[in-house]
Amino acid sequence: MHNKEPNKNTNNEENTSQVTDKVLPEPEDARAIANILKAVGVESFDTRVVAQLVEFVYKYIGEVLELSKTFAQYAQREDIKQEDVKLAISSLLSKSFTQPPSRDVLLQLCRERNAVPLPAVETYVGIQLPPKEFQLTTRNYQLKRKTTTESLASQELSETTGNTSVGESSSQRNQVEFSTMDTSE
Amino acid sequence: MPNDLDSFLFRFVLEYLQRKGYKGAADALRNALASEVPEDFHNPPLDMDDQVRNFLEFFLFVREEEKGLVEDYGKIYRWIDGCLEVVRVELGQLTYPLLVYLYLDLIRRERYEESQKLLEEWAPKFFEQSVRDELFSLKGVRRREQLNDNPVSQLYLKHRREIFVSQYAFELLCDFLVEHRLTSVFRCIMEHFHVKMEKDSQVIGSEDSKSSIGFFPYQEFEVLQKNEIHWRPLKESDYIVQEQDSQPESHTTLEGNTVDSNEVHPSIPIPKYPVGSAMLESEDDKLRRVSLGIETLPSSLMYTFSNSYDDMNCVDISVDGSTIVAGFDDSFIRFWDGKECGQYRLVGGKPLIGHCGSIYSVSLSPCGRFFLSSSEDGTIRLWSTKLERDLVVYKGHLFPVWSVEFSPLSHYFVSCGHDRLGRLWTTDRIFPLRLFGGHYSDVETIRWHPNCCYIASGSSDRTCRLWDLRDGNSVRLFGPHSASVCSLVFSNDGKKLVVGLENGQIEFWDIVQGRRISRLEGHNGPIWCLDVSKDDIFFASGSSDCFVHLWNVQSLNNSLQSTLSRDQLLVKSFQTKDSAVYCTRFSRKNLLLVAGANL
Numbered sequence: 173m174h175n176k177e178p179n180k181n182t183n184n185e186e187n188t189s190q191v192t193d194k195v196l197p198e199p200e201d202a203r204a205i206a207n208i209l210k211a212v213g214v215e216s217f218d219t220r221v222v223a224q225l226v227e228f229v230y231k232y233i234g235e236v237l238e239l240s241k242t243f244a245q246y247a248q249r250e251d252i253k254q255e256d257v258k259l260a261i262s263s264l265l266s267k268s269f270t271q272p273p274s275r276d277v278l279l280q281l282c283r284e285r286n287a288v289p290l291p292a293v294e295t296y297v298g299i300q301l302p303p304k305e306f307q308l309t310t311r312n313y314q315l316k317r318k319t320t321t322e323s324l325a326s327q328e329l330s331e332t333t334g335n336t337s338v339g340e341s342s343s344q345r346n347q348v349e350f351s352t353m354d355t356s357e
Numbered sequence: 358m359p360n361d362l363d364s365f366l367f368r369f370v371l372e373y374l375q376r377k378g379y380k381g382a383a384d385a386l387r388n389a390l391a392s393e394v395p396e397d398f399h400n401p402p403l404d405m406d407d408q409v410r411n412f413l414e415f416f417l418f419v420r421e422e423e424k425g426l427v428e429d430y431g432k433i434y435r436w437i438d439g440c441l442e443v444v445r446v447e448l449g450q451l452t453y454p455l456l457v458y459l460y461l462d463l464i465r466r467e468r469y470e471e472s473q474k475l476l477e478e479w480a481p482k483f484f485e486q487s488v489r490d491e492l493f494s495l496k497g498v499r500r501r502e503q504l505n506d507n508p509v510s511q512l513y514l515k516h517r518r519e520i521f522v523s524q525y526a527f528e529l530l531c532d533f534l535v536e537h538r539l540t541s542v543f544r545c546i547m548e549h550f551h552v553k554m555e556k557d558s559q560v561i562g563s564e565d566s567k568s569s570i571g572f573f574p575y576q577e578f579e580v581l582q583k584n585e586i587h588w589r590p591l592k593e594s595d596y597i598v599q600e601q602d603s604q605p606e607s608h609t610t611l612e613g614n615t616v617d618s619n620e621v622h623p624s625i626p627i628p629k630y631p632v633g634s635a636m637l638e639s640e641d642d643k644l645r646r647v648s649l650g651i652e653t654l655p656s657s658l659m660y661t662f663s664n665s666y667d668d669m670n671c672v673d674i675s676v677d678g679s680t681i682v683a684g685f686d687d688s689f690i691r692f693w694d695g696k697e698c699g700q701y702r703l704v705g706g707k708p709l710i711g712h713c714g715s716i717y718s719v720s721l722s723p724c725g726r727f728f729l730s731s732s733e734d735g736t737i738r739l740w741s742t743k744l745e746r747d748l749v750v751y752k753g754h755l756f757p758v759w760s761v762e763f764s765p766l767s768h769y770f771v772s773c774g775h776d777r778l779g780r781l782w783t784t785d786r787i788f789p790l791r792l793f794g795g796h797y798s799d800v801e802t803i804r805w806h807p808n809c810c811y812i813a814s815g816s817s818d819r820t821c822r823l824w825d826l827r828d829g830n831s832v833r834l835f836g837p838h839s840a841s842v843c844s845l846v847f848s849n850d851g852k853k854l855v856v857g858l859e860n861g862q863i864e865f866w867d868i869v870q871g872r873r874i875s876r877l878e879g880h881n882g883p884i885w886c887l888d889v890s891k892d893d894i895f896f897a898s899g900s901s902d903c904f905v906h907l908w909n910v911q912s913l914n915n916s917l918q919s920t921l922s923r924d925q926l927l928v929k930s931f932q933t934k935d936s937a938v939y940c941t942r943f944s945r946k947n948l949l950l951v952a953g954a955n956l
Binding site for chain 1 (some may be wrong): 393489493496497543598599614626627628629630713722724726741746747748749750755756768771775776777784785786788789790791792793795797826827828829830902905
């Protein structure tokens with residue numbers, strides 16, 4: 173539960189060992205975040221939530237300020253102005269806070285997609301799966317075939333050495349190459 | 358005198374620009390006319406055109422009157438509260454939207470302290486009703502620039518709010534506003550509301566107006582009411598391969614639904630199954646189905662999951678009661694296979710790994726051998742219970758998918774999610790075939806109609822919609838509800854829709870006529886699951902308040918009241934030992950199966 177007074181600790185373990193522990197006051201940022209949460213209407217929350225939000229806020233503001241510094245430098249200014257910050261926020265908007273598309277875009281998409289008639293269905297038993305390349309159970313490797321020069325070279329080798337174990341040559345022949353197949357993973 | 362007129366006009370234009378917020382233009386004008394603009398002025402010069410003069414006088418008058426908007430709102434609120442019952446109910450539709458619009462107007466004019474004061478004083482009055490979330494969202498709008506980003510403010514500003522009042526009530530309101538000189542409020546009403554006057558005051562029933570005061574697209578509602586719904590069950594020959602199938606009859610009549618006697622042709626291509634197929638109801642199911650009645654209540658069986666309240670999000674039980682699938686927060690899915698229903702201890706529970714986010718919904722196919730899962734990572738996966746692994750990934754939603762359901766005839770499934778769309782898929786295509794867009798907020802739940810021609814979706818914008826699968830259009834709008842929709846179920850005859858809300862209420866809608874049949878205070882918590890027995894006699898609802906209630910549908914048909922008390926419909930109430938109920942399902946033989954997680 174959330175600590176209201178900074179110097180009060182609710183952890184049972186710390187209560188017993190008060191001699192050794194020194195209770196640190198709650199940092200201002202954490203208190204600010206807690207107030208924001210209450211203002212939005214969240215009544216009860218874990219302390220971990222506050223810590224995560226503080227970290228997120230630091231990271232986000234850091235990114236925004238770095239980007240606005242770049243913009244200010246581009247405009248050959250020493251200090252960051254409000255316009256730089258605004259520009260930085262709007263450029264980072266699409267990267268971090270994606271939202272579903274607006275209603276007009278959605279309705280347009282729907283119209284386009286719904287104009288295509290539904291495909292016919294054949295009678296079958298069980299469930300129909302998509303073509304093999306879209307299933308997750310396809311094999312995602314390919315077997316590499318040896319070329320003729322390589323096979324000649326290995327034959328020479330085997331002749332000169334005299335003894336080749338069956339395992340070696342067969343492993344040379346069936347080199348398995350894990351090519352990156354485009355599965356739907 | 359021309360000088361007076363000019364300076365007056367300059368001042369007027371300057372004030373107008375400032376009021377509308379065009380600071381740049383106002384500054385430019387002020388700089389250009391530095392000496393000629395008077396500081397302030399009271400009366401327009403006498404030699405102006407009458408009409409223009411009236412307008413200017415009104416403008417000045419309004420300018421002076423705008424100081425105390427908060428008190429003005431208070432006056433209106435108290436007056437409406439003190440009116441006659443009938444008038445109060447009608448004008449009560451006005452109070453909440455008026456608060457929102459006044460607040461947005463103040464923000465637009467950059468009068469921030471006043472706007473905060475307005476909200477602090479008057480918002481708590483509306484907290485008990487369904488609009489608490491909207492108010493919190495509006496509280497976050499503190500600056501003019503944020504008006505465009507906030508979804509609630511956009512919703513209110515883009516659409517004019519419709520109000521239905523009788524002429525008498527509206528005249529009373531106008532008289533009050535003029536008498537107390539609340540011109541700014543009057544202007545706000547004229548600008549943002551669409552007042553529809555009805556001759557008699559009984560058009561809007563008192564029940565309806567209490568149901569929701571938030572946003573609702575009334576115009577669309579009126580338009581959609583005119584659509585015809587083909588609700589009858591499918592002809593058996595359309596989805597079962599008959600023995601004498603020699604005549605080349607068209608399997609799919611896509612031209613339209615010909616309503617011949619009691620059945621309907623499917624509007625979308627559906628698969629046909631041979632008679633003994635696992636997808637269909639078997640003869641055994643029909644023979645052994647327990648016929649329910651007031652004397653013969655269904656036997657019920659509950660599976661309780663321990664140590665999973667924090668984790669478990671969804672459960673599904675197959676229609677023969679043998680397989681249970683549960684989805685968890687740690688992106689695992691577990692399923693249990695009971696060989697016959699009624700087993701007291703389930704074996705299995707191996708975690709299936711595939712998704713990368715919490716699982717929000719699972720749905721078993723009618724044959725019980727496959728299931729679908731939808732997750733926070735925006736994908737839907739098809740799993741096989743025999744192979745114990747996933748087979749296909751369906752990507753389309755890029756945002757969390759809240760619900761997925763297999764069609765009763767398999768082959769198709771629908772999903773809905775945070776992106777406000779519902780999608781229709783077939784198992785053999787990895788892209789959706791239809792997109793159902795129209796909701797104003799996330800779509801929480803989606804269900805198939807028994808004849809596979811329609812889909813109902815319920816959303817957190819407090820409405821439900823009925824969609825036609827062939828062209829993807831919305832054919833009905835059900836609303837407004839008093840809270841966001843959590844669960845839905847169609848009655849087996851296809852005529853009724855039962856809606857479970859987040860505040861524990863259950864609403865019944867007649868699909869064919871598009872009107873609300875009645876409302877019921879069902880539970881003390883959100884209703885997570887609903888199901889109707891196969892013969893439409895009972896329906897069961899389960900909620901997070903650890904109860905499963907069994908209700909009688911037939912007495913619903915007989916009663917004419919719009920709000921029913923619990924006792925009228927409640928047949929039996931099962932209290933679980935501290936377990937929130939996630940899934941209630943009537944098996945094909947009318948056995949009530951329930952699954953829940955122990956708190």
